[in-house]
Amino acid sequence: MMDPSAKEKEALQLLAEADKKVRGAQSFFAGLFGSSSRLEAACDSYSRAANMFKMAKNWSAAGNAFCQAAQLHLQLQSKHEAATNFVDAATAFKKADPQEAINCLLRAIEIYTDMGRFTIAAKHHVTIAETFESDLGDVEKAIGHYEQAADYYKGEESNSAASKCLLKVATFAAQLEQYQRALDIYEQVGAGAADSPLLRFGAKDHFFRAALCHFCIDPLNARLAVQRYEQLFPAFSDSRECKLLKKLLDAHEEQNADAFTDAVKDFDSISRLDQWLTTMLLRIKKTIQGEEEEDLR
Template sequence: MDNSGKEAEAMALLAEAERKVKNSQSFFSGLFGGSSKIEEACEIYARAANMFKMAKNWSAAGNAFCQAAQLHLQLQSKHDAATCFVDAGNAFKKADPQEAINCLMRAIEIYTDMGRLRIQLRGPGGVWLSWDGALRTPFVLRAPSHISPRAGSPSRPSTTSPLLRSTRRSWWTSRSSANKCLLKVAGYAAQLEQYQKAIDIYEQVGTNAMDSPLLKYSAKDYFFKAALCHFCIDMLNAKLAVQKYEELFPAFSDSRECKLMKKLLDAHEEQNVDSYTEAVKEYDAISRLDQWLTTMLLRIKKTIQGDEEDLR
C-alpha cells in the first residue's frame, strides 16, 4: 500500500472515530455504554495516527494522537492521555517543533498532576502532617500553616508504611516521566533557538538529578547541554555558567564534558577554528556526538568562522 492508500485508510479511521464520539453523545448512548464508545474512539484515533505515521504525514499523525489524548482526559485516563500527548509530540517534531513542545508540555502537566498525591498523617501531639508529592523532595513533612502545633515536635512517621511506599513509587514514576518530557522540550527549544527556555529546563532537571544517588551521574550531561545553550547566546554567558555549575556540582569539574567546554571556550576566545575542531574530535573519539550536540557545536563554530564545516 502506497502513501496515498495509507492516508485514505487513516482518513476513513478518523471518520469512524468521529462517528463513535458523536454517537456517544446521544441520550440513549449516555444511558447505555457511552463511555465504551469513547474508548473505542480512542483506539481508532490511535490507529489512524499510526497509519498517518506510516504515510509520513506527521502533522496529521500528531493531530490524531491529540484527539485520542483529549478523549482519554474525558474518560479520566490521565496516564493514557499523557502517553498520547508524548506520541503526538514525537510526530510533530518532524513537521512542527513548536507544536511538539506544546504537546510535551501538556504531557508534563498531566504527569505532574498525577504526582500531586497528598497524604494526611496524624502526628505526635495531635499535629496534622502532610506530604505533598508535588514538592521536589519526597517525604517532606510539614504542618499546615493554619494549625498550631501542640506540645512536642512532630516526628517523621515510618516510611515503611505500605501507603507511603505506594505513594513514593507513584511520585517517582510521575517525576521520571515528567523529566523525560521536559528534556525533550528542552531539546526542541534549543533547536528552535529558544535557548533560555532550554537552559531553564536543563538546569532544573540537572539540579534535581545531582541530589539523587541514582541520577547524579546524568547531571553533568544536563549542565553540559545548558552550557552549550549559553554558548549559543554568548561566550561570556557560557564561561560564567560553567563556573556556576562547577560550584553547584563539583563532580562536573572532572567530567569530560566540562573539560570540553573549557577547551571550546579557549578556542573561541582565541578565534582558533583548528583548536575548536580538534577538541570536538577528541571528545567524539570516545563519546560519539549525537545529532543534537552536532547541531549546537556547529552553531557555535560558525561564530568563529562563517563557513559551515563538518566537525568531525
Template sequence: MDNSGKEKEAMQLMAEADKKVKASGSFLGGMFGGNHKVEDACEIYARAANMFKMAKNWSEAINCLNQAIDIYTDMGRFTIAAKHHITIAEVYEAELVDIEKAIAHYEQAADYYKGEESNSSANKCLLKVGHYSAQLELYPKAIEIYEQVAMNTMDNPLLKYNAKEYFFKASLCHFIVDELNAKLAIEKYEEMFPAFSDSRELKLLKKLLDAHEEQNSEAFTEAVKEFDSVSRLDQWLTTMLLRIKKTIQGDAGDLK
C-alpha cells in the same frame, strides 16, 4: 486493507465513539453507566486514531486523540491524557514536521505527569522540549529546562550520572549566546554539582572557551575531535558546536 479501507474503518470507529459520548450525556445515560460509556468512547477514539495513522491521515488522527484527551482530563485521568499528548507530539515530529506544535504537546504532557508526580516521565518530555527549543534557537527556554532536569536528577542516586549531560547542554546553549554567560554558568554548575568538575564534558567546555577567547578555530576543532574519539557526538551536539564555532572570526563553519 488499503489506505481507503483503513480510513473508512477509522471513520466508523469515530462515529461509534461520538455516539457513546452523546449517549453518556443524556439523562438515562447518566443514570445507567454514563461514565463507562465515556471510557469506552476514549478507547474507540484511540483505535480510530491508530487507523487514521495507518492511512496517513494525520489531522484526523490528531483530532481523535484530542477528543480522548478532553474526556480524560475532565475525568481527572491525566497520565493517559499525557500519553496521548506524546503520541500527537510524535506525529508533529515525524510526519507533519511542525516542531513548535510538538513542543507544545510535550510541555502539556510534562505538566500532567508532574501533577501526577510521575517525575521521570515528566523529565523525558521536558528533555524533548529542551532539545527542540535549542534547535529553534530559543536558548533561554532550553537553558531553563536543562537546568531544571539536571537539578531534578542530581540528587537521585540512580539518575545523577545524567545530570552532567544536562549541565553540559545548558552550558553549550549559554555559550552560543555569550562566552561570558557560559563561564559564569559553568562556575555555578560546578558549585551545584561537584561531580561535573571531573567530567569529560567540562574539560571540553574549558578547552572550547580557551579556543574561543583566542579566536583559534583549529584548537576548537581539535578539542571537539578529541572528545568525539571517545564519546561520539550526536546530531544535536554537532549542531550546537558548529553554531559556537561560527562565532570565531573567519571560521569556515565545519568541524573537520
C-alpha cells in the same frame, strides 16, 4: 490467504447493519420502549466493521467507523468506551491521515481530562507531539504538546515522565535558537538529577547541554555557568564534558578555530556526538573570527 476485498465487503455489511440499528433506535416506538440496547448493538457493529476495514488495510474507513462507535458511546454516556474508540480511530488514521489522527486523540484527551485521567491524557499528548514531529514536521506544535504532557505528568507526580517531555522541549527550543528557554529546562532537570542517586549519572549531560546554550548567547555567561555547575555537582568537574567546555571556552577566547576543532575531535573519538550536539558546536564555531574564510578555502 485473507482476501482484503472480502473483508471490506463484510465491513460494509456491518456498517449497513449499524446504520439500520441507529435509525431503529431513533424511531417513535424505540423512543417509547428504550433505544439504548439498539445503540449498544450499533456500537458493536461499528467496531466490528472498523476491525474488518483494518484487516482490509482501509485505514480511513476503519478510523471513520471507530469514530461512529465513539459518538454513539458518548450518546450512551459511556465515556471510557468513547475515549477508547477515539484512540482506536487515531491509530487507524495515523497510517492514512496524521492530522485526522491528532483530531481523534484530542477528542479522547478531552474525555480523559474530564474524567480526571491525567496520566493517560499526558500519554496521548506525547503521541500527538511525536506525530507533529515525525509525520507533519511541525516542531512548534510538537513543543506545545510535549509541554502539556509534562504539565499533566507533574500534576500526577510522574516526575521522570515529565522530565523526559521537558527535555524534548529543550532539544527543539535550542534548534529553533530559543536558547534561554532550552537552558532553563536543562538546568532544572540537571539540578533534579544531581540530587537523585538514581539519576546522577545523567546530570553531567544536562549541564553540558545547558552550558552550550549559554555559549550560544554569551561565552562569558557560559564560563560562569560551568563554575556554577561544578559547585552544584562536584562530579561534573572531572567529567569529559566539563573538560571539553573549558577547552572550547579557551579556544573561543583566543579566537582559535583549530584548537576548537581539535578539542571536539578528541571528545568525539571517545564519546560520539549526537546530531544536536554537532549542530550546536558548529553554530558556536562559526562565531570564531576568520572561521567563514577558513570554510571557504
